[in-house]
Amino acid sequence: MKINSGLMLLCTSLMVHSIVATAQNQTANNNTTQDKADAIINKVVAAYGGDKLLSLKGFKLIDKRKAFRHGQNHSPNETDIFHRHASVTVDLVKQRKDYRLIRGTQTSGQIFDGKHGYSIDPTAQTLSKSTKMTFATADNKRLLHLDTALVLMLKDAHKSAEYIGEQAIRGLVHDVLKFQPAQSPELTLFINQQTGQIAQMQRPYRKNTYYNTHFSEFTQNQGITYAASTYQTKGGKSLNITITRKLEISPDFTQAFKLPKGYSTPKQGIDFSTMKATKLTDNVYQAGRYGGFSVFYDAGEYFIAAGGYYELTKRFEKVKELSKLDKPLKYLVVSHHHDDHLSGMKEAADLGVNFITVKDNIDSIRESAKVALADDRFTLVDNQGEFANGEVKVLDFENEHAKHNLMTYFSSAKILFTADMYFSRDVLGVPRGEQTHKDLKQKLKQAGFDVAQFAAAHSSKLLTMDNLDESIANTVPVACPAHWEICVK
Numbered sequence: 001m002k003i004n005s006g007l008m009l010l011c012t013s014l015m016v017h018s019i020v021a022t023a024q025n026q027t028a029n030n031n032t033t034q035d036k037a038d039a040i041i042n043k044v045v046a047a048y049g050g051d052k053l054l055s056l057k058g059f060k061l062i063d064k065r066k067a068f069r070h071g072q073n074h075s076p077n078e079t080d081i082f083h084r085h086a087s088v089t090v091d092l093v094k095q096r097k098d099y100r101l102i103r104g105t106q107t108s109g110q111i112f113d114g115k116h117g118y119s120i121d122p123t124a125q126t127l128s129k130s131t132k133m134t135f136a137t138a139d140n141k142r143l144l145h146l147d148t149a150l151v152l153m154l155k156d157a158h159k160s161a162e163y164i165g166e167q168a169i170r171g172l173v174h175d176v177l178k179f180q181p182a183q184s185p186e187l188t189l190f191i192n193q194q195t196g197q198i199a200q201m202q203r204p205y206r207k208n209t210y211y212n213t214h215f216s217e218f219t220q221n222q223g224i225t226y227a228a229s230t231y232q233t234k235g236g237k238s239l240n241i242t243i244t245r246k247l248e249i250s251p252d253f254t255q256a257f258k259l260p261k262g263y264s265t266p267k268q269g270i271d272f273s274t275m276k277a278t279k280l281t282d283n284v285y286q287a288g289r290y291g292g293f294s295v296f297y298d299a300g301e302y303f304i305a306a307g308g309y310y311e312l313t314k315r316f317e318k319v320k321e322l323s324k325l326d327k328p329l330k331y332l333v334v335s336h337h338h339d340d341h342l343s344g345m346k347e348a349a350d351l352g353v354n355f356i357t358v359k360d361n362i363d364s365i366r367e368s369a370k371v372a373l374a375d376d377r378f379t380l381v382d383n384q385g386e387f388a389n390g391e392v393k394v395l396d397f398e399n400e401h402a403k404h405n406l407m408t409y410f411s412s413a414k415i416l417f418t419a420d421m422y423f424s425r426d427v428l429g430v431p432r433g434e435q436t437h438k439d440l441k442q443k444l445k446q447a448g449f450d451v452a453q454f455a456a457a458h459s460s461k462l463l464t465m466d467n468l469d470e471s472i473a474n475t476v477p478v479a480c481p482a483h484w485e486i487c488v489k
């Protein structure tokens, strides 16, 4: 015992010594790593303008991009591009930000005035105060794609910076730094060891996949460096690419941070957070929550459904529970090939459904279902099809949104189910009119569909034919304020 104690003492003393030694090594290592990170940060700051950058009072980014519509193309056989124009005016002294975006045909804006955040819709002419928006979040992550802004963020968050190591990009050695900016995802920068310029910024997307922004064609304005060319990828797939990019230094703030006059408060949205099933008529049920809704028809021996969002199984269970009917889901009408509307295909496959679709969309359905689907699992519609003795009619409507968009008409109930066509998520009022609504009205007339109510994939609110007429009468062009430089001419 005694001996053991002596031995223990000796061992303990050795252990303490070894812990101290390890801790000293660790501190030395930490110092080395921290010193390395600090040295790299200093080099990057110098490369982007040094004192000029550090004394910067404000800047404005005017960024015109083209983005790819992966998963949301008009046709399943072609990739489309759309405008993604943005401007961000930043007042670093008063902590104000003015962000403007054109995404396809939609315009929107966000202003942080130093204290409060606001969202703007120039077409609807609405303005809403946001309790969540801050100076950091007001640009919806747009400044993560400006290398100069990344340097300012890195400088601010330098204490969080961690040196990861070196990596070669196209044969050039790059230092890799990880850091955590305030109210932002963790960012990893790949910094050219020779120039100190940022070649790439990476942030997490899904497990083991990333968003990457690549920077090139470095230029200067008033001694401040920025990349004139960028492109962005998500999970390795191209997302968007810069067409033109301008960085103004100490810009004119006259037109910025001003709230538009005469704008009203946006309409109140419906709370869709609870999964709910409703009986619409004798044989027709509706179920869903958030952005995913389906309509189910009780065809006697089985159900037929329209609306293929994820949680199809939950919606079906809710309908069976409400109707106290336990029958299989035999058919599912797949509206169109867009990835969100195919997110329930795996569930549909597991439920054993037969997919009602068009020939062009079979591959997209198979890809989304991620299980082998034999040819006899598909029933093809060529323009128009009828099921359950004509109680369920399916009509293909090629429109602005998709090459094939199958509408499902429950004839006795006079209910039409559509996806991305005619719906409202507001408590009151009707949607703003679009060309598609005019075409829809025409299409229904041609088909002889006597529609009383419109059901939809993205809302449980039913709209009427009078609502559609009201929307059509209220068709207004998309607005882009005259003082926005990013408007599409």
Ligand SMILES: [Zn+2]
Pocket (backbone or CB within 6 Å): 336, 338, 341, 401, 402, 419, 420
């Ligand atoms: Zn769609």
